Amino acid sequence: MSETSLTPPEASAAAPAPAQPGLLERWRARVAYQGLSLGAVCALVTLALLLGNQFTRGQIAAQQQEDQLAVLRQVLPATLYDNNPLAEALTVQDATLGAVEVYPARRGGQLTAMAFRVSTIGYGGAITQLIALDRDGRILGVRVLSHKETPGLADKIEVAKHDWITRFDGLSLGNPPLEQWKVKKDGGQFDQFAGATITPRAVVKGIVQALQFQVRHAVELAQPQEAKP
Known part of the structure; x- marks a missing residue:
């Protein structure tokens, strides 16, 4: 009896080699x-x-x-200058405030006013103000540029939310006297906010520092500045 192969015909054929991967x-x-x-x-x-x-x-x-x-422009009236205060900015070294960047306002080459930044510490951190003074030391305007005070409680220092910051316009270091440059709680003439005394106290302190800075450097700032190349 002959043996029958159990291997399928297709299995006997050689399997194709797997394709080689390309380069x-x-x-x-x-x-x-x-x-x-x-x-x-x-x-x-x-x-x-x-x-x-x-x-x-x-x-x-x-x-x-x-x-x-x-x-x-919010603190410097346009009628006071015909220059670009930003382009003519200068840095003044001060023994109390350190390096202060001053933006001089000039008309016909003569100094009429100046603006500069001052920072003090409030309840939540630094309060940075832009303060403008005329050449006689009168306040032209004050604006708070940045702060981290409690929203709804101490943010009345922002002009968009309250007019408190505008009440300093026209005042100077002698008007009122120096001892009155405090909030009422400290014996001064400026209102504080209900439940938030630290914030307005810091703002008033910054304004006083700006007024005193202007007095210390009045002669230096009044000097004509060399044009920048």
């Missing part, structure tokens, strides 16, 4: 390829950011200066 597929599996790919993506993103910054830098700078000028 690109072999490279993709390597760590070096992945590192190069990541590096290329990072380089492209960096280039895009640099180009974007290059094309928008001038526009951003112009907008920032316009924003600063808008704040200056």
